[in-house]
Structure formats: structure tokens, C-alpha cells
Amino acid sequence: MADGKQLISQVVATQIEYHRPYNGVVPEIASRKHTEWIQNVYQRCLEQSGLQAAEIDGIAVTCRPGLVGSLLVGVSFAKGLAYALEVQLVGVDHILAHLYAPHLERQIAYPFLGVLLSGGHTVIARVDAFDEVEVVGASIDDAVGEAFDKVAGYFGLGYPGGVEIDKRARRGDPGAYRFPAPRLHKGDHPFDVSYSGLKTAVVNQREQFRDSQHEASIENICAAFEKAAVDMLLSRVLNAAERFRLRTVVAGGGVAANTYFRQALCEAPGLTVVLPSLALCTDNGAMVAALGYEYLSRGRFSGLDLDVSARTPGFRRAYP
Secondary structure (H helix, E strand, O other): OEOOOEOOOOOOOOOHHHHHHHOOOOHHHHHHHHHHHHHHHHHHHHHHHOOOHHHOOEEEEEEEOOOHHHHHHHHHHHHHHHHHHOOEEEEEEHHHHHHHHHHHOOOOOOOEEEEEEOOOOEEEEEEEEOOEEEEEEEEOOOOHHHHHHHHHHHOOOOOOHHHHHHHHHOOOOHHHEOOOOOOOOOOOOOOOEOOHHHHHHHHOHHHHEOOOOOOOOHHHHHHHHHHHHHHHHHHHHHHHHHHOOOOEEEEEOHHHHOHHHHHHHHOOOOOEEEOOOHHHHOOOHHHHHHHHHHHHHOOOOEOOOOOOOOOOOOOEEOOO
């Protein structure tokens, strides 16, 4: 990464085939593959860039949130590399990196409403700067990506579940099933979402079948579930944008690659919608490097005592 925007090289090593038999990520397998592959990925990335290791002037690494075993592999390697090259190290928050990913492809003015959608997180936030994020809404149970994976797992569609549901939903009729919207409890934030009830309704889909004019196919189930899951989220996003008077919405994370989500959000009236390319929706090193550049260029470094965390601490709830 040069100047925080120019991507010189990127190598992605995916573990999907190793986790597919389990319909989800197995932490032990993930950390083991990280250990086996990280040196080779680094070398391939360096060769692809045409640079020498001595030309590297900073190291950025994800330190939170995530699977602790996998984070430890990356942070330990980054520490060793920074020490050997005598360059600065900076730890990057994975959530902030996803919200920063679209900046790699276009200029985006602050503030904006950020929407992070992944297997582990569903976050709606006011973003005032690359490191100033106030959460205004979140899932109170399953993350949206987790709900997609669980529904896909129940019907034996394969992994990653979100991709498989997206494919089948394109051939389905979203009107075949009437899946209910959740009723949040009194005291919940108005921009929060809940997916546990929807997931249960999909599992018991026979009770939600609309009428004899529709076919009870897996394609129709996927289309109706996808629409219900996305529409619930979109209603919160649009209400939050109006409440905080933010006309720019920036989305990131794996579920931001969903076809229906991208189309529906872009069709929302009165909003400027910024979506990353599909390659930048999923986890990638480019967004970590780009955000790391922001910290490094401001002289904000991490020491060699940098630690990892499964959670993201310190984000404030903006909405009282």
C-alpha cells in the first residue's frame, strides 16, 4: 500500500474449503492454517509488489475483534517483521477497517452513516472520522451474516451460507412466504435489529407459506428470507439517516456483497450510497493496510506489547 490509497499488491489465502464440511469457521482449523500459510502469503505479496523488504516503512495488522488464535498468529508475525525491519507497528480494528474499505476506491466526506454487515457483526454507526465511530444500532442477537449461515446450514445449502442463499434467491419469489418482522422489547434502541425470530420462522417455514399460488421451493424460501432480513435492516438504516441528518451511507463487510441489499440500498431516495467492490467486501489486507496508513501518517503507533482482543472495546452508543 502506497500513500494509503495505491494498492501495490494483495494476496488472499482463503480457508473456505477447510471449513465448508462444518458449515462455519472452526477456530482450531483457522489458527492452524494461519500459522501454515502466513509466511508464504507475505513472501508472495512482496514478490508481487516488486519491492524489497527493506523498502517497507510500516506494518499494519488486525488486532481485534475476531478469533483470538488467528489474531495471535497475525499479530505475532507482524511484531517479528516490524522488529526485524526496524519499522513502526500499528494494530488495526477489523470493524473500522471494513468501514474504511470504500475509501480505497473513492473520496468520501465525513460524517456519514456507516453500515457494517458480516458473519460476526451488524452495526449501524455515525462515522465522523476514520477513528471516530458512534454506534447507533446493532443486532441484539445473531449478526445478519450469522443468520444467513444458519439458515443455509439448516437447509443443507452449503457454506458460505450468504453466497448460497444469494444465488438461489435470484431464482425465487420473495412473495411466497410472509416472514414476520421482529418486535423489539421496550427499552431497545430504535435502530437495533434482531434476527433470532426470523431465523426460527424460516426453520418453521411451512407456517409462513402464503397460498397455493406459490411453490414451496428452496429458491422461494431463500428469496423471502433474504428480503425479510435485508428490509428489516434497511428500515433501520433509512430511519437512522433521517434522524441524524446524514445523507451519505457507506456499507462494508461480507453481507454488503448481497445482491438484493446492494440494489435496495442504492434505490433508496435522497441518499448517496457508497459500496465497496465485491473484492473489498470480504476480509482483506488492503483495508487493514489503508487504515494503518492513516494511523502511521499521524505518528500513532503500537508497541511490541500490542495485544489481541476477541471484542471491540470503546465504541459509544450515540443514541440515548
